[in-house]
Amino acid sequence: MSRHLSAGVDGSAESLHAAEWAAEEALLRGVHLRLVLADQWPVSAATPVVGVGQHQWDEELLTDAASHLRKRHPGLEIATLRLSGRPASALATEAAEAELLVLGSRGLGRIKGFLVGSVGLATIGATERPVVLVRGTGQPDDARPIPRIGPHRDVVVGVDVHHPCDALLAFAFDEAARRDCTLRAVYGWSLPPVVRDASALAAAEREMSPDVARRLGDMMLPWRRKFPSVEVVEASPIGVPALQLVQAAADADLVVIGRRIRRSHLGTHIGSVAHAVLHHCPSPVAVIAHD
Template structure:
């Protein structure tokens, strides 16, 4: 089976931006792009004429999106798929055959955040493949003409738990795009710390060990990807807050979620969930043990 990236499209501006992002990534990787439109009917099945109209509209959405991404990207191979079913289930099944699944995410207007939605969250929880959530319009200076990024890849890690799949994805993306990788671990001080002097002492005593743990975690990956410039960040503060702060100057933010095998619903984790809803950059969610 040929390698490819998959992107979900539904005619929205956000999904079209996701298609453009996925097309650039597919070109850079040298793989094909598959666009998927999911037909979802609420309530009873529609009559034949309504179904035909819906199918024709979906096919036009797919054709227009494929034409748009191919227009400025000569050489890209684009396949389109229209499939009926529950969106999260269909997209997860399509993701299982792909290197990556890309979805759009809608901004919340004046509210500082983004609407991932139940489909996006359910899809992330239903697949072990990397899922990237792409926001709307991108600044015209964010990408170089060759499709590579101008700014950093940021990865949020936990120095107390192994996360090889997460680091592998982050290092590969940084190497592929020729940009700096910033590894961020935000850590909190004990609740007994109450004043500035105690805070400084705790940071002085604990900081070096935290920094060493991060350096040890990254060392094998630095050796495997010697071309990647790595910046190690161990700021004091909650992991979500510190990761979102670093994301303000990033082209991609990579977060992990613990893979859950039992069918107990969506399990994403509080940090990944918050980053998905508040990070301005595209967010890649990587399932790992």
């Protein structure tokens, strides 16, 4: 089986913007790109009413998207595939065969955006493969991003010093090494809720900050040795973890977060931090599932 990345398209500008990101990522990895479309994707202004012309419309959409990307990236091998079934399930099955699944995201604010966002969240919960959500630029030419000029920006990874995760750090370091850019490791933490007054807060922060920084440094040390070419910047700011990560990743090339694999009769949950970062971070976000 050939190595490839998969990108889901649905006719929206956001999904085509994500496909462009996926094409650049495929070139970085030296793999093929597969554009996929789930035939039961929720109907929106970008798609026709399901009927006799649906299959033809799907095929034309895939063909047009592939043609556009081939013109921009003539050295990239691109295939297309129409998936059957509900989007989240179909995309999760597709992700199992790919190194990475890339999806577009409109974010919050409108019903149309929520429908596409719900597909992305459901897909993340349904697969244990890495998934990247790429936010649209919000401009009329969303699907035609300006080609990257100059060096890559930083890769940011959100970590928890109390729960090390090899899969998360392996992915983040590999992405930073591939881009030849700085990796910023961020751990946001909070003081115990019993600490109330300002002087006690300041004292607690002074006492705890060095230990938190040491723990973060210890977590990064073996990965620094494994990836000596990657410059690593460690940050352990005090504050809400999701907020600290979103602020640190405002202009990042890629943000890498983890989600614990939880299975229950109530369904799969991605976690509050991952959920907040996905909805509020403007940069592409990679979600790495782990035990």
